[in-house]
Amino acid sequence: MKIVNFSEQNSAINQFMAELRDKKYQQNRWLFRNNIQRVGEMMAYELSKTLEYKPKTITTPLGTIDIPLIKDDIVLATVLRAGLPFHEGFLHVFDKADNGFVSAFRMYINREHTEVGVHTEYIATQSVKNKTLILVDPMLATGGSLAAAIESLLQSGKPKAVHLCCVIAAPEGIEMVKEVLPENSTIWCAAIDKGMNEHKYIVPGFGDCGDLCYGEKLQSFRKIADK
Secondary structure, eight states: OEEEEGGGSOSTHHHHHHHHHOTTGGGOHHHHHHHHHHHHHHHHHHHHTTSOEEEEEEEETTEEEEEEEEOSOEEEEEETTTHHHHHHHHHHHSTTOEEEEEEEEEEEOSTTSOOEEEEEEEEEOOOOTTSEEEEEOSEESSSHHHHHHHHHHGGGOOOSEEEEEEEEEOHHHHHHHHTTSOSSEEEEEEEEOSEEOTTSOEESSOSOHHHHHHOOOOOGGGSOOOO
């Protein structure tokens, strides 16, 4: 299994990450979503270099030329809702990919908000059997929701390869998803941060990606009732 950490190299991704982490920049949701999308586009471009290609003859007004095109059949999947702008960035590059969506989210299971569980409600996807699965989700914190998404997607068959793509990951989350990922997998991260705090948020991270993209969500119906 291979791990790619873009924060270890110099690229424009670092500029986007600096803005995503900035509290002042986060006040504009459109700008925040746009940078999540741009990180997705650049990561998808780098990932595209690792795929298989087959030459195709293209006819121009003045002749013909052989151009290598992606051979892989791709299923591009994401975890709702935070994954939507990240997914859109990947879709700008892999515009011919099939698309899958998983509703798998974490929720606190104690009143202190220190223990986290995972709830899966919905999955809509094509078969990933013998295809290249690209699963994109901005945050890899505990890894619980992504592990659940991976297990759900793999029920339709064994993929040719799996690429798990994140904006920010915590080491604990990486170790969690390693347990469910096939051997022929690559984890792509714009940054790997030092860990999580007591509330299971990545530190230094940038906060809750879904809330920053779309506004705070009503969580009262998921809270544990007071005893």
